[in-house]
Structure formats: C-alpha cells, structure tokens
Amino acid sequence: MTAPAAAPTPPPPRKRSWVKRTLIGLIGGVVAAAALLGVAEHETAQPDFCGSCHIMEPYHESWAADLHGGKLDIACVDCHYAPGERTTIKAKLRGLSQVASYVSGRYGATRPRAHVSNDSCMTAKCHGDLTFMEKDIQVGTVHFKHANHLQVDPELLKKVESDLAEMKSALQEAVGDELTAALESAAREAGPFKDRIARMVKLASGAPTEIELSDLEKLSELSHRGVRLTQLAEIQCTNCHSYGARLTMDGHPAPAHHFSVAATTCYTCHFNNEGFNVGTNSCLMCHTQLPQGEILVHEELTAREGEQLKTPELTKRTVRMNHAAILERNVDCISCHADVASDDAQVTRRDCERCHDQEKFFEGWQEPFTVDLAAKYHAEHVPQQRAKCQDCHSEIQHALIRDDDGEDPAFLASVMANCAQCHPNHHQEQLELLLGRGATGVVHGDANLMFGARTNCLGCHSATLVDDHGGDVVKATESGCVACHGDQHSDKFEQWKLGLELIQGDAVDAFDSAQAALDGSETLPDEVRLKVEALLKDARTDLQLVQRGNGVHNVTYAIEVLDSVTERAQQAKSMLEEAQREAEEADAANPDAAADGDDAATPADPVEDAATGQDADGGGGN
Numbered sequence: 001m002t003a004p005a006a007a008p009t010p011p012p013p014r015k016r017s018w019v020k021r022t023l024i025g026l027i028g029g030v031v032a033a034a035a036l037l038g039v040a041e042h043e044t045a046q047p048d049f050c051g052s053c054h055i056m057e058p059y060h061e062s063w064a065a066d067l068h069g070g071k072l073d074i075a076c077v078d079c080h081y082a083p084g085e086r087t088t089i090k091a092k093l094r095g096l097s098q099v100a101s102y103v104s105g106r107y108g109a110t111r112p113r114a115h116v117s118n119d120s121c122m123t124a125k126c127h128g129d130l131t132f133m134e135k136d137i138q139v140g141t142v143h144f145k146h147a148n149h150l151q152v153d154p155e156l157l158k159k160v161e162s163d164l165a166e167m168k169s170a171l172q173e174a175v176g177d178e179l180t181a182a183l184e185s186a187a188r189e190a191g192p193f194k195d196r197i198a199r200m201v202k203l204a205s206g207a208p209t210e211i212e213l214s215d216l217e218k219l220s221e222l223s224h225r226g227v228r229l230t231q232l233a234e235i236q237c238t239n240c241h242s243y244g245a246r247l248t249m250d251g252h253p254a255p256a257h258h259f260s261v262a263a264t265t266c267y268t269c270h271f272n273n274e275g276f277n278v279g280t281n282s283c284l285m286c287h288t289q290l291p292q293g294e295i296l297v298h299e300e301l302t303a304r305e306g307e308q309l310k311t312p313e314l315t316k317r318t319v320r321m322n323h324a325a326i327l328e329r330n331v332d333c334i335s336c337h338a339d340v341a342s343d344d345a346q347v348t349r350r351d352c353e354r355c356h357d358q359e360k361f362f363e364g365w366q367e368p369f370t371v372d373l374a375a376k377y378h379a380e381h382v383p384q385q386r387a388k389c390q391d392c393h394s395e396i397q398h399a400l401i402r403d404d405d406g407e408d409p410a411f412l413a414s415v416m417a418n419c420a421q422c423h424p425n426h427h428q429e430q431l432e433l434l435l436g437r438g439a440t441g442v443v444h445g446d447a448n449l450m451f452g453a454r455t456n457c458l459g460c461h462s463a464t465l466v467d468d469h470g471g472d473v474v475k476a477t478e479s480g481c482v483a484c485h486g487d488q489h490s491d492k493f494e495q496w497k498l499g500l501e502l503i504q505g506d507a508v509d510a511f512d513s514a515q516a517a518l519d520g521s522e523t524l525p526d527e528v529r530l531k532v533e534a535l536l537k538d539a540r541t542d543l544q545l546v547q548r549g550n551g552v553h554n555v556t557y558a559i560e561v562l563d564s565v566t567e568r569a570q571q572a573k574s575m576l577e578e579a580q581r582e583a584e585e586a587d588a589a590n591p592d593a594a595a596d597g598d599d600a601a602t603p604a605d606p607v608e609d610a611a612t613g614q615d616a617d618g619g620g621g622n
Contacts (some may be wrong), residue, residue: 044095045077053102059258062243066258074126079259082117114243115385121237142286152232160229164222167215175207183216187223190369192344193275196220198425205541206440208534221279227371228269228280234382239389240265265389267396272345273371276334283333290323297321338421339401339411345393347374352392429549436557438545440538441564445557459484476552493552500551500558507546507562510569511539517576528579532572539568 043049047069051060063069063076077086085091122128133147171180186199197216204211241259274281297319306315349365356362366373381387401411415421432438436445450459460480467473478493485492518532543565551558 045075047076050076055102059243062258066260068259079116079120080114082119083123116236116238118237141289141291143288149232150235152229157226157229160222160226164219164226167219167222171211171215171219174209175204175211179203179207183219184223187216187220188371190224190273190371190374191346193220193273193278194420194424196273197275198428201425202428206538217275217278224273224371225279227375231375231378231382234378236382236385238385239382242388262390263398264395267341267398268345268389268393271341271396271398272393276338276341277332283337290327292322294320294322337400339414340398342397342414343394345396347377347392355387355391429545430553431549432545433549433551433553433558436554438549439542439557439561439564441542441568442557442560445554445560448554496552496555500546500555500562503559503562504543504546504551507543507565507569510566510573511536511543514539514569514573514576517573521576521580523583524576524579528575532575535568535572535575539565539572 047060047063050056068074068079081091120126122130133150134145137144168180168184171183175183182203183200186196186203189196189199197213197220200216200220201213204216240261242262242265243258270280270286277283300316300318301309301314303312303315306312347369349362349367352361364373364376381392401413419426429438434448434451436447439445448455458474460476461474462480463475463477464472465475476493478490481493482490514532515536518529518536521529524532542561546558546561551562
C-alpha cells in the first residue's frame, strides 16, 4: 500500500505593508491638503470673497467704483499686504484672527483698521517707476505735483534753517538773549496764528528796540516751516488717499471711492496754524493760475446815481475787474475772500483721550501746544498709520460762500462774527487789568475781586446803548453792582471813577512834565538820556494800559500802576535836574573852558559870503 502523497506546503502569508500604506496615505493627504490650501488661498484672495462678508460690502462696492478695482482690477491682498508679507505666518495668523472675530460676532462693532504700506504702492507693476512724481495734475485752478509733497528738499530746508538762525542772531543783538528766547518760544506755539502773533507783539512791546510786525510774522513762519518740511518724509499714501473720500478738490460731489483724495486733508496741512495768505496758506501757492474771467463790480449807473457819487463817468459804462489787475495793485486776497476757510484743525487733549485713556500717554503734554510736540506725535502716529488725519484734526472747510439772492450777504458773516478781523487785540488792555498784569512798573497784582465769583464781562456790562457809529454796544452801569451787592454799593461805581480820574490826572501831569524836561534838555550826557528815555517809555506803556483799559476794571491794580507811573516820571525829572545842576556846576568851576568854547564858536577871520564872494562886513575877498 502506497503511502499518501504529502500535502503541498502553502506559501508563507504575505506580510502586510502597513507602513507603506500609511506613508502613501500621508502623502496623499498632504497633496490633497496642499491642493485645498492652494484653492483656498486663491479663492480667499479674490475681492469677491472679501465682499461676501456683509460687513465688507460697502468697502467692496467702493473698491469696484475706484480706479484700482473698476478698471485695473487690483486685488485687495495686493495692497493690504506688503510685498512678501502675504505668505508669512504673521499674515496667516492675522487672517485667522479676523475669521475668529467674525464668527464670534465681535467683528464689525467698529470700522476696520486697514493698513496699506507705501511699499505696496511702489511695486514694479504699480507705481515703482515713479513717473507719477513729476506728473502735473490739474484740478480746477490748482496744479498738484507729488514730488513737492513727498520729497524733502534739503536745500530748501537748509535755507529755512539759515534764515531762522540769521533772524535769531539779529534779534539777540537788538533785544538780548532773554527776550529773543521768549519770542522764539511763542513763535513755536501751534495755536491759531493771530493768537500767536498777538502774544509775540505783547512780548516785543517791552523791547528796548522796536521790532517790526513783519519780522515777528517771519519768525513765526520760519519756526513752523522747518517742522512742516521735515514732516514730508513721514507722509504715507493713505494720508491723502483714503476710503470714502466723497468730495473732489473742486468741491463737486463724487461717488464714495476706496482710495481717492479727501480735499479736507489738503486743507488740514496747508491751513492749520497759519494766518490768512501766509506761509503754506498762501493763496498763490496752490492757485498758480488766476481766474481768467472778469468779475462784474456794478452795472452802468443811472444819471442820478452818478451825480450823487460825483462820478458821472460811471453812468456810461459797466465796471469790471480781473484778478491780475488786483494783484498788480497789491490788494490782499482777504479783502474779497475772507469767507473761503472756516473752522480750524487744532488738536486738544480731549481729542487724544478718545484713544488714550491713561495718564502715561500724556507725559510731556503742554499747553499751549507747540510744533515740537506736534512733530513728536506725528512721528508716533503717521508712519505706522495708527491714526488718520481726521481722527485727530477736525475738518477745515474751504469754499466760497455763494449767496442765493444777495439780500443778506452771507459772505460777510465770517468777518462780522470775528471782531478780531477789524479789531486785533481788541479789549486786550481790559483783560490785562482784570487779571492784574501787563504793567512793567508793577510785577504782578491781584486779579479783579469779582474773579472769585467767576463774574464775566456781562455781569457789569448789561445796558445796551447806541455808540457814535450807530452800532449797539453793551455798557457797564451801576445797576450791575446793585443787582449783586445791594443799594450800599449804588455810589461805589462813581467813587471809583472819581478817585481814578484824580490819580490818573496826577500821573499824566507828572509824565508830561518829565517828557517836556527831556525834550528841552539839549546838552545831556548820553548815559543819562538813555536811562530817562527807558524810564519814560515804560511809564508811557503803563499809563496807556490804564487809559485804554479803563482802571475801573481793577481799581486797586490800576492805582498801583498809576502810582508807579508818577514815581518813575518824578525819578526821570530828578535825574534831568541833577544832570542840569552838574553841568552848571562844571561850567562855574571852569569858566575859562566855557570862554574858550565861546571863542571857538566865533571865527577869527571875516566870514565870506558864499553868494557874493565878499566878506560879511562888506570888504572884498582875496
């Protein structure tokens, strides 16, 4: 019997290659993830994806209306990410944070704070060739060039610094270091131009040498101009080109664009801290082309009107003017255009407190604001785009006020509302007296007694009267005193007036007597003359302070000032009398010198008559 055949040996089981499958799966996953991320990267970079978020709808619409989106189809990420930033971990985390904010409902509570780097604008495919810098852009009558605003001219900056140093040197030589430093400090204040110049005029009034108003204005302009030029280096594209600019530079309404120019930004830089038609506010700095059309002054007059005006020739013609003729006659633009700018762009501490609520942010804060402090805050906020211009500065409006019917001319409102247009430093002396200051002979007195109750001008000025010019004025009366203090003060007002009149009369007499003595002193040593002139100059200033400001505004301080005027006038007269006595004593002690002086004045030879060629006694000449 044969043995059964042995069963074939089965092949060994195949070993599972789970490692291989895992690796293949991982590779496939990575490829799929990469593809998914690539698609996501592409899709999320499209402007339509940005617009799919409801809070971004207005921004997407403005992008579509703008040149960048409507015609050039520049994607959001091309601007909102700096070159090379888009693929960084930081950029991805920023995007994820925005998604988280949106999903959590926290996004949209405030407007988005977009950041656009200048580098994004200056890429090769955009504005990297810099051809836009020298391009002349005309809007209305204004010619604009980027190069003038984005490039700091080192030569111009050097000239400004040189002119400022030269002016300071001249002031130091004329009025001394202390007053020059005070004037320079006032010139660097960043408040309204008129207030700044008024403070400088007041400081200069005590100078031993008169300082021209034009020199004070120039010192102020140069002090600000250097800071303004330096700040040009900090300007970002987004300072001028901003979202939602709804007005073009000529004032006509335009659709909201995503990256257009807001004209109010121009006005903030050019008008803030400047006087009318001064410095960067100079009309011809922007309006380089004058309006060509003639302006109607008035139509042909009737014969009767011409006769009344004593100008019958005006009855035969229509009178017109043009800007070129006006400029040739040096007529200031403010004569017709005082209404072209309204409001100001001053920054107050309250403006800063909208963002900064801790005291540490206000270390170094000072009032009045200075250009140095403004330069510091600009450097901290502008280059990093932490704030836009209108986040800190209020808007300045710049446009002519057009009248509908001309019956109530609105263009006069700006002048009529501002007394300082016609009355610079009006009531300044009254204010100085109320505060107990302003005089040179009294260092500082007490303020008006009513200041304790915070009584202002209307507490005493309550009666409306008509002045000599036919205008309504509010006068002070005794009723103001009685209303608060009762009948026991009914005669106090007249007592003050009478007492001040007597003391002021004494001061005037003493001053006039000393001035007359000075004017009559022909042979007076220079040293004495200079001392007397200085005394009387200060005394005159203090006397005018009380005369113009009305001493009733601060009776006790006014009396102190008037007494100091009398005292200095008497001192000056005593110095003159002493100098006169010393001169007489010197003559008496040396009569021969006086006689020699008399002889020297008499010529030894006959005086020849220049007209006849003969001696004065009638004899012939040689």
